[in-house]
Amino acid sequence: MKTRERIVEVAIRLFNAEGINAVGVREIARTLGISPGNLSYHFPRKEDLLVEMLTRVTAGNDRHFQKFREGRPSCESFLQVMEQVFRNQYRYRGIFLAQEEMRRIFREFYDYRAVEKRRKDFLREFFSDLVVAGELKAEAGELAFLGAFTGFLGRFWILEAFFTQDDRSEDEAVRHYLGMLAWQLHLLATEAGKKGLEKYLLYLQA
C-alpha cells in the first residue's frame, strides 16, 4: 500500500483511540516506522490530515444520500440511509470529537457552507416528498423543525455517544440515535409512515 494511504489509516486509528490533540505527528510516524519528515512530506501540516478525513467522510455521506434519491421515499428508507451515514461518521469519529479544530479548519480550508447547504436542501426536499407520498402529515413549520432536528442530530450524535458512555458499542450507539430519529418522525407520521418506524422505536434506550 502507498505510504500516503497507510498514514491516513494509522492516523484515523490513533485519532479515534486517543483523540486528535493527544496524538502527535511523531507518534503517527513512529507507529508507521517512518520519519516525521516523511510524514511532513505527504501531509505538510497536521491539519492536512484532518482535511483529508473530512473529505472522505463527506464524500461517503454524499454517496449514501445520492444513492437514495432513486428509490421510493418512505420513513423506513430514510432511517436506512441515516444508518449508513451514521456508520460512516463513526468510522471517522475522532474528528467529530475535536470540534474546536474542526471549526477552525472549516473556516480556513474547507467549504463547509456548501456541504451544509447540500444537506439542508436534500432534507427539505426529502421530507416534502414524504408528505406527498403519504408518509408524513405536517405543515411548513413542522417540516422546518424536522429538518433542523435531523441536521442537529446528525452532526452531534457521536459527541453525545462518547460523552455519556464510551463502553457502548458502535451498534448500540447507532441504534440509540436512530431510535431518536424514529421517535421524531413518529410524531409527524401517518399510519402508513408509522408502520415502517415501529422497529426503530424500540432502539431508544432509557
Add this chain to the structure above:
Amino acid sequence: MKTRERIVEVAIRLFNAEGINAVGVREIARTLGISPGNLSYHFPRKEDLLVEMLTRVTAGNDRHFQKFREGRPSCESFLQVMEQVFRNQYRYRGIFLAQEEMRRIFREFYDYRAVEKRRKDFLREFFSDLVVAGELKAEAGELAFLGAFTGFLGRFWILEAFFTQDDRSEDEAVRHYLGMLAWQLHLLATEAGKKGLEKYLLYLQA
C-alpha cells in the same frame, strides 16, 4: 480583586474569543501582567482552569433548575428556565467548543455522571408534572424521547450555533434554539400548553 478571580475572568474572555487551544497560559499571564509561574501557582495545570469554569456553569444551571421547582409547571415556564440556562452556558461558551478536552476532564477530574443524572431526573419529573398539569399529552415512550431531545439540545446547541454562523448575536442564537425546543414541545402539547408556546415558535429561523 483577588488574583485568582482575575485569572478566571481573563481566561474566560480569551477562551471565548480565540478558543481554548489557541490561548496559551503565557498569553493569559501576559494579559494580566503577571508571570506564567504565578498563574501556575493559582492553577497548576491549564485543565484546572477549565474545571473551575465547568464548576461555575454547572452551579449556575443547578440554581436555575432548582429555583424552578417552586412555581406551577407549564410549557412556557419551562422555556423561561431554559432561556436562563442557555444564557449561562453562553457566558462560558469557550469550553463547550472544546469537546475533546472537556471529555478528558470529565473522565479524570469531574463527576459528570452525577450532573447528568441530576438533569435527567429533573427533566423526567418535570415533563411528568406537565402531563399532570394538562400541558402535555404524551405516553411514556414519547416522554422519554422528549427528555433525550432536551438533554441533547441543551448540551450541543452552542456548538451548532458557532459552527453554522458566528456572526449571530447571543440573542439570536438563544432564540433560535428556544424555538426548536418550543416546536418539540408543541408536538406533544395540549391546547392549553400550546398557548404558552406560540411566542417561541416564531423564534426558529430558516
Add this chain to the structure above:
DNA sequence: GTCTATACGCGGATAGAC
C-alpha cells in the same frame, strides 16, 4: 518523487529563589 536527519520556536509544567 520519496525519504532521513536535524533544527527552531512555542507550549505546558515544575523547582527553587525572593
Add this chain to the structure above:
DNA sequence: GTCTATCCGCGTATAGAC
C-alpha cells in the same frame, strides 16, 4: 504569593541522501 530559570515534547520547516 510571586517571580525567574529551566525542562521536555509538540508542530513545523528544510537540507540533503537516494
